[in-house]
Amino acid sequence: MLALVPPGDRRIGMNPHGNGGRLRVRLELPRLADHEVDVPSPGGVTLSALEAAGRYLADVVEAGANRRRFLVACPDELESNKLGALLHVTGRRYLWPHSSDDSTLTPDGRVLEVLSEHQCQGWLQGYLLTGRHGVFPCYEAFVEIVDGMANQYAKFLKVARELPWRAPVSSFNYLLTSDGWRQEHNGYSHQGPGFINSMLNKKASVTRIYLPPDANCLLATLERCLTSTDSMNLVVCSKQPLPQWLSMPEARAHCAAGASTWTWASPRDDGDPDVVLAGAGTIPMIEVLAAAHLLREDLPDLRVRVVNVTDLLSLESPADHPHGLSDEEFRTLFTPDRPVIFFFHGYPSAIHQLVHHRPEPERFHVRGYIEEGTTTTPFDLLVANEASRYHLAVAALQRARGMASIGGRLVEEYHQRLLAHRRYILEHGVDPPEVRDWTWS
Amino acid sequence: MLALVPPGDRRIGMNPHGNGGRLRVRLELPRLADHEVDVPSPGGVTLSALEAAGRYLADVVEAGANRRRFLVACPDELESNKLGALLHVTGRRYLWPHSSDDSTLTPDGRVLEVLSEHQCQGWLQGYLLTGRHGVFPCYEAFVEIVDGMANQYAKFLKVARELPWRAPVSSFNYLLTSDGWRQEHNGYSHQGPGFINSMLNKKASVTRIYLPPDANCLLATLERCLTSTDSMNLVVCSKQPLPQWLSMPEARAHCAAGASTWTWASPRDDGDPDVVLAGAGTIPMIEVLAAAHLLREDLPDLRVRVVNVTDLLSLESPADHPHGLSDEEFRTLFTPDRPVIFFFHGYPSAIHQLVHHRPEPERFHVRGYIEEGTTTTPFDLLVANEASRYHLAVAALQRARGMASIGGRLVEEYHQRLLAHRRYILEHGVDPPEVRDWTWS
Numbered sequence: 001m002l003a004l005v006p007p008g009d010r011r012i013g014m015n016p017h018g019n020g021g022r023l024r025v026r027l028e029l030p031r032l033a034d035h036e037v038d039v040p041s042p043g044g045v046t047l048s049a050l051e052a053a054g055r056y057l058a059d060v061v062e063a064g065a066n067r068r069r070f071l072v073a074c075p076d077e078l079e080s081n082k083l084g085a086l087l088h089v090t091g092r093r094y095l096w097p098h099s100s101d102d103s104t105l106t107p108d109g110r111v112l113e114v115l116s117e118h119q120c121q122g123w124l125q126g127y128l129l130t131g132r133h134g135v136f137p138c139y140e141a142f143v144e145i146v147d148g149m150a151n152q153y154a155k156f157l158k159v160a161r162e163l164p165w166r167a168p169v170s171s172f173n174y175l176l177t178s179d180g181w182r183q184e185h186n187g188y189s190h191q192g193p194g195f196i197n198s199m200l201n202k203k204a205s206v207t208r209i210y211l212p213p214d215a216n217c218l219l220a221t222l223e224r225c226l227t228s229t230d231s232m233n234l235v236v237c238s239k240q241p242l243p244q245w246l247s248m249p250e251a252r253a254h255c256a257a258g259a260s261t262w263t264w265a266s267p268r269d270d271g272d273p274d275v276v277l278a279g280a281g282t283i284p285m286i287e288v289l290a291a292a293h294l295l296r297e298d299l300p301d302l303r304v305r306v307v308n309v310t311d312l313l314s315l316e317s318p319a320d321h322p323h324g325l326s327d328e329e330f331r332t333l334f335t336p337d338r339p340v341i342f343f344f345h346g347y348p349s350a351i352h353q354l355v356h357h358r359p360e361p362e363r364f365h366v367r368g369y370i371e372e373g374t375t376t377t378p379f380d381l382l383v384a385n386e387a388s389r390y391h392l393a394v395a396a397l398q399r400a401r402g403m404a405s406i407g408g409r410l411v412e413e414y415h416q417r418l419l420a421h422r423r424y425i426l427e428h429g430v431d432p433p434e435v436r437d438w439t440w441s
Numbered sequence: 442m443l444a445l446v447p448p449g450d451r452r453i454g455m456n457p458h459g460n461g462g463r464l465r466v467r468l469e470l471p472r473l474a475d476h477e478v479d480v481p482s483p484g485g486v487t488l489s490a491l492e493a494a495g496r497y498l499a500d501v502v503e504a505g506a507n508r509r510r511f512l513v514a515c516p517d518e519l520e521s522n523k524l525g526a527l528l529h530v531t532g533r534r535y536l537w538p539h540s541s542d543d544s545t546l547t548p549d550g551r552v553l554e555v556l557s558e559h560q561c562q563g564w565l566q567g568y569l570l571t572g573r574h575g576v577f578p579c580y581e582a583f584v585e586i587v588d589g590m591a592n593q594y595a596k597f598l599k600v601a602r603e604l605p606w607r608a609p610v611s612s613f614n615y616l617l618t619s620d621g622w623r624q625e626h627n628g629y630s631h632q633g634p635g636f637i638n639s640m641l642n643k644k645a646s647v648t649r650i651y652l653p654p655d656a657n658c659l660l661a662t663l664e665r666c667l668t669s670t671d672s673m674n675l676v677v678c679s680k681q682p683l684p685q686w687l688s689m690p691e692a693r694a695h696c697a698a699g700a701s702t703w704t705w706a707s708p709r710d711d712g713d714p715d716v717v718l719a720g721a722g723t724i725p726m727i728e729v730l731a732a733a734h735l736l737r738e739d740l741p742d743l744r745v746r747v748v749n750v751t752d753l754l755s756l757e758s759p760a761d762h763p764h765g766l767s768d769e770e771f772r773t774l775f776t777p778d779r780p781v782i783f784f785f786h787g788y789p790s791a792i793h794q795l796v797h798h799r800p801e802p803e804r805f806h807v808r809g810y811i812e813e814g815t816t817t818t819p820f821d822l823l824v825a826n827e828a829s830r831y832h833l834a835v836a837a838l839q840r841a842r843g844m845a846s847i848g849g850r851l852v853e854e855y856h857q858r859l860l861a862h863r864r865y866i867l868e869h870g871v872d873p874p875e876v877r878d879w880t881w882s
Contacts, residue, residue, distance in 0.1 A: 117589075145589035147639075148558075151582075155629050158812060188596055194642045198588075201635045201788050203812045347642045352797045353790040362802070371599060371644045 013165055016131070021167025023131030027226055028064035030056065036248035037215040042264055043243040043289070043440030049215035049282070050177055050239040054085035056219055057135065060226070061090050061110050071127050071134040073112045073120035081137050081177040082239040086111055117145040124172060125153055133170040133226065140176040140236065141192035150195075150232065154202040157230050161205055168229035171208075173222075176236045179345065180369060181283035181382070187375035193346030193368075196312070199234050200350060204321040208233045209312040211345055213285045214244045216251035217310055224255065236345060238282040243440065245285070258314030258323055259333060265292055265306035265440070273305035275400040276334055277392060280309040281345025284368075287382060288343050289440055290389035295396060298410055302400060307333060307340075315354040330358055337363065339399035341392055344368040365395055379431040383418060390414040454606055457572070462608025464572030468667055469505035471497065477689035478656040483705055484684040484730070484881030490656035490723070491618055491680040495526035497660055498576065501667070502551050503530050512568050512575040514553045514561035522578050522618040523680040527552055558586040565613060566594055574611040574667065581617040581677065582633035591639065595673055599644040602671050609670035612649075614663075617677045620786065621810060622724035622823070628816035634787030634809075637753070640675050641791060645762040649674045650753040652786055654726045655685045657692035658751055665696065677786060679723040684881065686726070699755030699764055700774060706733055706747035706881070714746035716841040717775055718833060721750040722786025725809075728823060729784050730881055731830035736837060739851055743841060748774060748781075756795040771799055778804065780840035782833055785809040806836055820872040824859060831855040 005011065016023050035056045039045055060066055067090070078084060078092075091106030092113045098105050112123055117138060124134045153172065160166045180191030199207045208231050212218040218237050225233040245262070246254060254260050261269070279288035285308055292306050309315060311323055318324035325333065334340050340363055344351045348366035355361045373384030382388040394414050397407035417434075424432040446452065457464050476497045480486055501507055508531075519525060519533075532547030533554045539546050553564055558579060565575050594613065601607045621632030640648045649672050653659040659678050666674040686703070687695060695701050702710070720729035726749055733747050750756060752764055759765035766774065775781050781804055785792045789807035796802045814825030823829040835855050838848035858875075865873040 141592075142589065144592055144639075147588035147635075148583065148586035151585055151633055151635065152630060155812070159629065159815075188600065189593060192592055194588075194592065194639055197638050197642055198585075198635055200790065201638055201812075349641065349794040349797075353794050356790075356793045356797075356802075361797075371596070371642075374600075 019165075019167055020129050020131035021169045021229075024167065024169060025065075025069060025131070027060065027066055027070060027133050029223060029226060030059040030063055032219055032223055032248055032252070035059070035219055037244055039214075039216070039244045039247050042245045042262075045244050046241050047215060047244060048082050048239055048241050049212070049218045049237055050082035051085065052215040053175070053218055053222060053237070054083035056222060057083065058085045058089045061086065066133075067108075067110065069132040071110055071112060071124065071132070072137065073124040073127075073134060074137045075113075075115050075117045075120045075142070076137070076139050076177070078111060078113060078137070083137055083177075117142055118149065121146040121149045121153075125149075128170050128172060131169065135173040135175050135226075137175040137177050139178045139190065140180060140195070141178075141190045143174060143176060143195045144192055144198070147195065147198050150198065151202070154206050154232055157206045157232065158203040161230050171225060171228040171231040171233050173225045174232070174234045176234065177239050179236060179238055179281070179283065181281075181345070182238065182240045182378055183375055183381060185375065188373070191369065191371070191373075193236075195234065196236070196346045196350055199232065200353060202232070204313075204316075206230070206232055207313070208323070209236075210234065210310060211236045211281045211312060212255070212310050213279070213282055213308050214242070214246055214251070216244070216246050216248045217255055220248070220251045220255040221310070236281060242282055243286065254308070255310055258311030258325060259307060259309040261333060262306045262308055265289055266304060267296070268300070268303045269305040270303060273303045273335065273338060275302070275396045276305045276307055276338055276340040277396060278307040278309060278334070278340055278342045279344075280312060280342075280351075283378075283382075284343035284345050284387070287387065287389045287392060290438055291341075291392035291396065293438075293440065294389060294393045294414075299397075299406065302396075302403070304396070305335075312350075312354070315351065315358075317357040320357065327359070336360075339396070340364045341395045341399070342366045343387055343392055365399060367391060367395070377425050377429070377431045379421065379435045380425050383422070388418070390418050460606075460608055461570045461572035462610045462670075465608065465610060466506075466510060466572075468501065468507055468511060468574050470664060470667060471500040471504055473660055473664055473689055473693070476500070476660055478685055480655075480657070480685045480688050483686045486685050487682050488656060488685060489523050489680055489682045490653070490659045490678055491523035492526065493656040494616070494659055494663060494678070495524035497663060498524065499526045499530045502527065507574075508549075508551065510573040512551055512553060512565065512573070513578065514565040514568075514575060515578045516554075516556050516558045516561045516583070517578070517580050517618070519552060519554060519578070524578055524618075558583055559590065562587040562590045562594075566590075569611050569613060572610065576614040576616050576667075578616040578618050580619045580631065581621060581636070582619075582631045584615060584617060584636045585633055585639070588636065588639050591636075591673065592643070595643040595647050598647045598671050598673065602646055612666060612669045612672040612674050614666045615673070615675045617675065618680050620677060620679055620722070620724065622722075622786070623679065623681045623819055624816055624822060626816065629814070632810065632812070632814075634677075636675065637677070637787045637791055640673065641794060643673070645754075645757075647671070647673055648754070649764070650677075651675065651751060652677045652722045652753060653696070653751050654720070654723055654749050655683070655687055655692070657685070657687050657689045658696055661689070661692045661696040662751070677722060683723055684727065695749070696751055699752030699766060700748060700750040702774060703747045703749055706730055707745060708737070709741070709744045710746040711744060714744040714776065714779060716743070716837045717746045717748055717779055717781040718837060719748040719750060719775070719781055719783045720785075721753060721783075721792075724819075724823075725784035725786050725828070728828065728830045728833060731879055732782075732833035732837065734879075734881065735830060735834045735855075740838075740847065743837075743844070745837070746776075753791075753795070756792065756799075758798040761798065768800070777801075780837070781805045782836045782840070783807045784828055784833055806840060808832060808836070818866050818870070818872045820862065820876045821866050824863070829859070831859050
């Protein structure tokens with residue numbers, strides 16, 4: 001019978017139409033240094049990380065022969081996702097005749113834009129499986145629409161990785177662009193970080209989840225995603241202008257580590273802090289830093305360590321995920337036994353699930369999105385989800401050792417400030433200056 | 442301005458078209474006693490719980506005026522889901538002309554059958570929101586297709602519950618019918634319990650998750666779901682013929698409790714067991730009982746307690762979910778500090794997440810679906826996911842106190858049996874008699 005099987009490359013599995021990885025050519029990527037966002041001091045500059053990503057992706061399109069092997073499939077307005085820079089170097093693909101009034105429509109455009117998450121998911125899967133590359137920018141709350149398709153594709157990748165004859169294909173890159181913590185005119189319907197949980201259910205060999213805290217980290221993350229294979233990379237980012245924290249060299253080191261202590265934000269950390277304030281995500285990290293700031297001014301003796309987690313799966317045990325920090329690295333970062341106040345971008349359960357196999361997981365006190373708040377001010381949304389800087393500071397005071405007496409006074413004061421802010425927001429419809437104008441110093 | 446607002450029932454929100462709960466009339470439900478499955482002894486009879494559910498739902502259709510207020514929206518073949526009994530009392534709704542060859546098509550059928558999960562989800566939402574009732578049977582792995590729609594509907598229910606003027610509507614009832622643990626001819630693509638995790642992300646006021654372990658528990662659960670309002674009820678069940686455990690009175694008491702010790706399976710439990718074996722789901726509970734059976738025969742001195750969890754959210758702290766067992770009930774059920782070997786139907790992370798706020802959560806050692814195994818025998822699928830009776834028994838031996846010496850020998854023996862079974866399965870393509878013919882005694 002085996003004599004009937006055609007030899008070598010004549011077998012179906014060897015056909016490049018079915019094994020497109022054999023045709024894959026690496027993307028030519030621009031130098032990150034040429035895209036570095038200048039950060040004179042932490043928080044010293046405010047800009048949109050996605051606008052920087054848009055300029056980087058525009059250069060990706062222009063580099064070498066990438067025009068023949070790179071696509072952006074986007075169910076939402078590319079501009080509304082702040083990726084408009086792409087349209088300066090390419091167009092939205094449109095094959096039918098169009099009039100001179102139509103702008104940015106071209107038959108060979110590298111952007112496929114149609115308001116159907118299903119269509120974009122399918123398009124990009126097919127494109128990657130034929131040996132090429134791409135990204136899928138999507139509103140965070142609506143990527144869940146393709147949960148079923150993503151599950152099946154993850155199963156395909158898991159099995160494909162187990163077949164030695166299958167050549168690797170480029171990873172599927174999700175770029176979640178409109179996170180629920182900044183609502184603008186949208187409300188409760190536009191809040192939905194659950195895709196992170198779906199990814200956590202999948203095989204560790206396949207899933208990667210990144211929450212770059214600023215523009216340079218996002219660029220370093222994009223470079224990593226665009227060179228990876230046989231994975232599903234979920235990148236959660238913000239399109240709003242936000243404070244920038246790290247230089248490109250710092251961002252590269254931070255992203256390579258997956259998570260690290262931000263020493264410039266931890267002045268009193270002598271290696272044995274009283275409490276660790278950790279954040280994952282852009283908005284959460286702002287609140288974590290603001291909470292550290294509050295505590296530094298109001299309680300100078302409290303030794304606070306500030307940690308950012310940009311590679312979410314670095315939290316998982318290395319036995320459970322290849323990106324997991326070693327137990328020693330984990331203990332060094334979060335201490336062996338001190339309380340950790342963690343503000344996570346998504347549902348708190350994800351962090352509990354990830355640290356379950358780590359030492360003393362109960363010391364992780366997690367705040368995150370708890371399905372509260374709708375169209376309101378950015379700060380009021382944080383308050384509704386009990387995750388504002390004041391909530392984090394209170395949680396730290398209630399758990400750090402020896403804080404009973406002096407901490408109690410501050411806790412009361414912070415509660416009073418929350419009430420005052422609430423009154424201000426109801427009256428003026430914007431956040432109070434103390435919050436609006438806060439900057440790191 | 443307010444003078445322009447029409448009075449009372451003339452306001453838009455009071456219009457029954459927009460506030461359908463005002464038209465809601467309770468379903469007339471058949472007596473469960475008339476549908477009780479006779480269980481002479483635990484495991485003494487084998488049948489399909491879904492066939493029993495089909496007969497119950499057929500009676501629901503026939504009862505009183507239910508024909509005007511009850512629908513079954515099903516994206517899969519009703520018969521393949523073992524709910525065919527419904528077609529003896531009603532038809533598949535079809536309005537266009539049809540020939541005499543067409544069977545079970547009627548213009549007023551209570552069954553809407555079309556292979557589009559999206560369409561079924563939308564149909565049933567609209568039907569419930571106009572004050573009526575229904576269920577949505579769906580293959581477990583494919584309900585994730587409507588994850589995005591379910592998220593939005595859960596958000597709607599959460600907000601609707603907060604508006605005093607909105608009358609309650611009937612709950613949305615998911616009936617997951619083809620669980621991944623019994624593959625028949627389907628494979629890896631048909632394994633996907635992730636919808637449970639999606640439900641866990643939603644507001645506690647809205648979500649309910651049930652995994653009835655047998656037919657009588659399923660019927661008691663259906664009665665509860667069909668009388669509830671403003672919730673999303675997820676019921677995970679099996680269509681294959683499986684051993685039955687509880688009489689209807691026992692099932693009612695068990696479902697009311699949410700979780701309980703199965704004393705008949707815990708003969709050596711003197712109130713202070715060495716280890717707790719717990720299960721949630723039909724197939725997991727069979728393996729848990731088989732593991733308890735093994736240990737009872739091979740290690741008569743080991744005091745094993747067998748627990749079943751049918752209301753998954755009874756595991757969560759009462760502070761986090763209204764169905765949560767009190768801390769005292771939880772301690773009484775799982776002991777304050779003994780190891781718990783838990784076989785969960787879905788991804789293990791769900792259990793870790795649920796017990797996070799319970800005492801000593803690390804003592805919960807959870808097995809479940811870990812994205813392994815494809816078309817193979819039922820037992821081989823359990824082995825691939827490291828969740829067979831032998832894996833559970835070994836996990837118990839490795840964690841129960843004072844098992845080091847004698848336990849070690851058994852651990853080795855069980856590993857040998859797993860290897861022998863694997864050889865048998867590869868040779869014969871079916872499970873070995875020891876597994877296939879196992880019954881509780």
